Amino acid sequence: MMAGSSKRKLGRGVAIVGAGMSNFGMFPDKDSKDLFAEAFAEMLASVDKGIDPADIQAAWIGNFSNDFFVHQAHWGPIIADVTGIVPRAVTRTEGACASSTLAMRDALMAVASGMYDIVLAGGVEEMSKCTTEEVTEGLALATSPYEGEAGYTFPGVFGALATAYFHKYGAGREHLMNITIKSHENAPLNPKGQFKQTIRDLMEAKKARMAKKGEPVPDWADEKEALFDPSFNPPVAWPMHLFDCCPISDGASCILLVAENLAKNFTDKPIYVVGFGQGSGRGLHACPSLTSFEANRQAAAEAYGMSGLKPKDVQFAEVHDCFSIAELIHVEDLGFFPEGEGYKAIAEGETRREGRMPINTSGGLKCKGHPVGATGTAQMYEVWKQLRGEAGERQIPGRDLYIGATQNLGGTGGTCTFTIFERR
C-alpha cells in the first residue's frame, strides 16, 4: 500500500454546478484574457438556475508558462479583472501540464474546509505566438534537469518509455496507432477541438495535395500503412512520430465548485467530486518502473481510497494523452486494464466510444488540443458534459453514465492527478 492511500475524506461534500471551455486551437487574434472570457461566459450560461458572478468568492487559475510564452507573469489578478472577481482572491497554480487540476484541487480543499462556499477553478495557456522551437524549449522547462542535459525533449522522454514498454510486453508502433486512430475518430464530433478530421480524411487530403502538385499519389491500404509512411508521419523522437504527439494550442477552461448543500440552488444535475489524488515522480533515472508513472499510482490510490470506488466502477475517463504511449500507460496505472494488457484491449476497441471503457471521447489532447494550463479543467468539462448527457454527437451511446474520471499529467510524470466524479 502506497503512502497516503488510506481513506482520506473531504470536510464536506463539493459539487460542480457549471463548466465552460473556449475553442481550442491557434488563435492569432485572441490573447489569454479573451480565451478565459470565452470559457467563463459559457460557464456562467451553463449554470441551470443562474449564478451572479458577484457571488463567486475566490478563484484558482492554472497556468504553466505564459511567463515564457507571452512574457507576462502573475496571472491571478489579470484573470480576476477579466471575470469581475476582482477584488476577491485569485491565485495562480503551476504544475506544468497539470496546472489547472492543481487549481481545482485548491478550490476543492477551500470549499471542503468551509473557508468558501462558491469558487471558480480554471486554467489558460497561450502558446501559438511562439515558434515551434520556442514552444519546444518552453515545454522542456518541465522535464527533469538530468533529462534535459542528456538531450531529451518532451516527446523523447515518452519515446524512451515506449521502447521500454515494447521490449517488456511485445507491443509495437502499430499498437500506439490504434490510440491515434481512435482519438481522430472522436475528433470530428467535438466542435471545440483543434483538429476535426479522421486519419482517413487526412490521408485523402494528402493524396489530393500530391495529385495537384503532379507528384506520385500514395496508395495506402489503410490508416496504419499511412502512419508507417514517414512522408505522412515523420519521426519526432523515435518511436514517437508526428501523429503520436499532441499539437501546440491556445485555450482556456473553467468550472464552478460549490458546497454540496448549496448545489441544488444552482442546478438539478450537479456533478459531485467523490475522489481526488495527486502524486509526484522523479524522472527516468529514479522511477521504480519504466512502464509506469509512480505519481499516477499514488494519485489513483488516494482517489480510489477517498471515493471507496474501484477501477471497474469508473465507466469512462479523460486521460492525459500528450503522447500516444502516455494514454496506454495511464489506462494500466489507473487499473482500467492489467499491466502489459492495455495495448491488447485497445486493439480490440475497448477504449472507443462504443467500447467497454471509453477513453478520451473529447478527442483527447491529441485532437482537442493541449493549451497546457487549461487541459485539466477542460478534461473535467468533458466529464461534466458526458455525465449530464449533454455531449451531443459524441455522447457515449447506450449507457446510463454516473461515474467518470479525469487523469492529468504534468511534465514527464513529475505531477499526476486522478479525480473521480459522480452524478447521483
Added chain:
Amino acid sequence: MEERPISDISFRKFLAEEKLMGSKCGKCGKLYVPPRHFCYECGSSQMEWHEMKGEGELAAYTCIFVCPAFMAEEGYGRKNPYCTGVVALSEGLRVVARIEGVDASKPESIKIGMPLKVTFLHRGEGDKAKTYLAFKPA
C-alpha cells in the same frame, strides 16, 4: 575530492574529470546517482561520494529528430538524429545519458539490453565548457 559537498554542481565537476560519481548512504549503504542529500531508504543524511564502475546495459532509448537548440549547435537535427537513453548500471541503478556509437538514423538497429560503458563528452570552451555523461557499446 571527498571534501566536495553532495550536490549536482559537484556531480558535474566530477563529470568534467571523467568520473561518474554517486552518493552512498553512510548508514545503510544505498547508492544514488546523481547524488541525493537524503537517503530514501533510511532517512539518513550521512552521504559520502562513491565512484561508479561505468558499466551497464541499455534499458530504454529514443532517437531525436526534432532537437533542442543546444543539440542543433552540435549539428544534430532531422537529417542527423542522435540517440539518448536510460542505462541500467551494474550497481543496480539507472542514469539518463546520451548513447554514442550507435546509428540513430536506424533506431531499430539499437537493442535494449546491449552492454554499454561510460564515456564523457566535453563540449564548449572556457566559461561555456560542459561535460555530458554518455555511454557507448562495450
